[in-house]
Amino acid sequence: MRKAKDQIAFAAISYFVVGIIALFTLFPFIILIVNSFASENSIINNGYTIIPKQISFDAYSLVFRSPETILRAYGVTLFITIVGTTISLLIASMAAYVMYRKDVKYRNGLAFFIYFTTLFNGGLASYYIILSSVYHLKNTLLVLLLVPMFSAMNILILRNFIRGSIPDSLNESAKIDGAGDFTIYLRIILPLSKPALASIGLFTALGYWNDWWTPMMFVEKQKLFPLQYVLYNIISSVNISSNVVANASSVVLPQESLKLALTVISTVPILLAYPFVQKYFVKGITLGSVKG
Amino acid sequence: MKLSGKAAGFFHEIVRNKVLYIMFLPLALFYILFAYIPMGGIIVAFKDFNYQGGILFSPWNGFDNFRFFFASGKAWQVTTNTIMYNVTFLAVYTLFSIMVAIMISEMSNKHFKKLSQSFMFLPYFISWVVVSAFVYNLFNYDYGLINNILKTFGQQPVDIYSNPGYWYLLLPVMYLWKWVGFGSVLYLAAISGIDQECYEAATIDGCNAFQKITRITIPLLKPTMIMLILLGIGRILRGEFDMFYNLIGNNGLLMDATDIIDTLVFRSLMGTQDFGMASAAGFYQSVLCFVVIMVVNSIVRKVDSESALF
Numbered sequence: 001m002r003k004a005k006d007q008i009a010f011a012a013i014s015y016f017v018v019g020i021i022a023l024f025t026l027f028p029f030i031i032l033i034v035n036s037f038a039s040e041n042s043i044i045n046n047g048y049t050i051i052p053k054q055i056s057f058d059a060y061s062l063v064f065r066s067p068e069t070i071l072r073a074y075g076v077t078l079f080i081t082i083v084g085t086t087i088s089l090l091i092a093s094m095a096a097y098v099m100y101r102k103d104v105k106y107r108n109g110l111a112f113f114i115y116f117t118t119l120f121n122g123g124l125a126s127y128y129i130i131l132s133s134v135y136h137l138k139n140t141l142l143v144l145l146l147v148p149m150f151s152a153m154n155i156l157i158l159r160n161f162i163r164g165s166i167p168d169s170l171n172e173s174a175k176i177d178g179a180g181d182f183t184i185y186l187r188i189i190l191p192l193s194k195p196a197l198a199s200i201g202l203f204t205a206l207g208y209w210n211d212w213w214t215p216m217m218f219v220e221k222q223k224l225f226p227l228q229y230v231l232y233n234i235i236s237s238v239n240i241s242s243n244v245v246a247n248a249s250s251v252v253l254p255q256e257s258l259k260l261a262l263t264v265i266s267t268v269p270i271l272l273a274y275p276f277v278q279k280y281f282v283k284g285i286t287l288g289s290v291k292g
Numbered sequence: 293m294k295l296s297g298k299a300a301g302f303f304h305e306i307v308r309n310k311v312l313y314i315m316f317l318p319l320a321l322f323y324i325l326f327a328y329i330p331m332g333g334i335i336v337a338f339k340d341f342n343y344q345g346g347i348l349f350s351p352w353n354g355f356d357n358f359r360f361f362f363a364s365g366k367a368w369q370v371t372t373n374t375i376m377y378n379v380t381f382l383a384v385y386t387l388f389s390i391m392v393a394i395m396i397s398e399m400s401n402k403h404f405k406k407l408s409q410s411f412m413f414l415p416y417f418i419s420w421v422v423v424s425a426f427v428y429n430l431f432n433y434d435y436g437l438i439n440n441i442l443k444t445f446g447q448q449p450v451d452i453y454s455n456p457g458y459w460y461l462l463l464p465v466m467y468l469w470k471w472v473g474f475g476s477v478l479y480l481a482a483i484s485g486i487d488q489e490c491y492e493a494a495t496i497d498g499c500n501a502f503q504k505i506t507r508i509t510i511p512l513l514k515p516t517m518i519m520l521i522l523l524g525i526g527r528i529l530r531g532e533f534d535m536f537y538n539l540i541g542n543n544g545l546l547m548d549a550t551d552i553i554d555t556l557v558f559r560s561l562m563g564t565q566d567f568g569m570a571s572a573a574g575f576y577q578s579v580l581c582f583v584v585i586m587v588v589n590s591i592v593r594k595v596d597s598e599s600a601l602f
Contacts, residue, residue: 123557235421
């Protein structure tokens with residue numbers, strides 16, 4: 001049975017190669033988590049290890065002893081993620097619905113109006129100057145909400161989804177029954193595009209959660225720092241102590257393990273949510289690859 | 293007041309579908325404010341910008357900013373770096389994504405499939421901020437795991453933060469690490485769309501496993517592949533700012549090897565407050581990008597109008 005043999009050989013190679021790659025991708029996560037439980041001494045003397053020689057919760061207890069900064073950053077991040085994603089989905093789905101309606105004469109023009117922004121932009125200098133000195137958005141919560149709010153591609157994907165899954169006849173008959181344009185959107189389009197909204201909403205939420213760029217550009221007030229930017233400051237600065245742990249300047253801080261603990265604390269929610277949301281992302285990617 | 297036919301048609305359309313146009317308005321406003329007005333602001337590249345005058349009233353200075361940008365020798369360096377890295381990224385990303393996708397599709401163990409895909413997709417969810425912490429954990433000169441292992445074997449530790457050479461390898465590896473899961477999902481979706489009967493027929497005709505891949509899977513993946521590569525080429529001048537800035541930051545020792553257009557623009561703008569340099573480099577990037585996309589798209593339209601972007 002030659003056929004079976006080469007099938008098995010190829011499968012064996014596949015398991016091996018993919019297994020190695022999968023372990024390779026997982027590896028840094030394990031190193032991070034394991035070493036965040038290592039004592040500072042153990043890191044200073046032995047470096048990062050695969051199995052820590054001395055287990056200690058010092059770094060975590062230090063963070064939770066004065067958790068104000070971290071809790072505040074969590075609050076900012078949660079707020080912009082939830083509020084931003086909700087507004088984004090609402091506005092994007094309305095626009096997608098308008099571009100889907102065949103009786104809107106300028107629907108393709110509107111789509112191009114959105115799409116063109118992915119082809120050309122005014123550059124960072126102009127963007128920065130206009131947002132900060134014309135709109136005065138610096139150091140506001142608003143800038144954190146607005147900058148990552150929309151992605152042109154996601155809006156067009158949403159329109160394609162509606163176009164592909166909701167037949168025209170449905171809103172024709174709704175119209176005959178006396179439904180207005182907005183009612184059709186609210187009662188028919190929104191409920192029927194739930195799967196696409198779930199995927200695109202999660203992409204948007206992830207964008208908010210991981211956004212460190214907007215605060216770096218536009219926010220200097222510590223009170224408004226979201227989680228990723230706090231983390232960015234900790235990782236990129238040599239002396240982290242004063243940033244995060246208040247009133248700790250007199251104590252010798254476990255710098256290295258503290259860095260690790262804070263990275264873990266800011267990443268854990270994503271790791272916990274991951275098993276539940278992964279399939280929506282996979283669906284979302286597949287939605288995007290179907291061109292319409 | 294009489295309107296010409298066209299204008300009358302326009303107003304008639306707006307009035308007839310006023311609810312719909314109002315529903316579109318919030319998004320239109322957003323794009324006007326955050327995309328189109330900044331687009332107009334691109335003229336700052338031809339100005340000697342100061343905050344008092346703003347973009348509109350700062351004095352014009354012709355091509356001075358560009359002269360300075362090109363004379364600094366930076367233009368050539370960042371352009372080649374940007375293109376070189378992006379070409380490398382695109383090549384390894386495409387290759388590995390397809391390879392992994394094909395391999396996963398050959399597996400019959402559902403649990404292994406699911407688990408390995410979950411692992412590989414995980415980095416997609418992590419910001420580059422966290423990835424920079426990973427790189428630090430592994431390569432930190434004093435404590436890093438890799439250096440630790442090298443030391444226990446009596447080797448010299450590597451100092452990646454003062455040695456540009458390592459980054460030519462490390463950046464593509466980290467790029468792959470972050471994106472291969474995402475890419476393989478894309479290609480796997482394309483593979484699962486292939487009609488199973490093709491494979492059955494090939495089996496009957498005596499094809500072996502490797503022949504099925506080279507004769508059926510890969511040719512049928514071509515449209516997806518071309519589409520994704522073209523999208524990648526369209527972005528060839530847009531650097532991976534998040535990645536470069538987090539992994540390397542403002543490290544002067546690595547700058548020549550790892551400075552891309554986007555990091556140059558950012559540094560000029562936020563670091564040295566050199567608006568001339570930032571706006572000239574930004575203009576140069578935006579315009580070139582636009583030209584590249586237009587050229588790519590017109591070629592695609594000629595070859596296969598179905599796959600054109602617009």
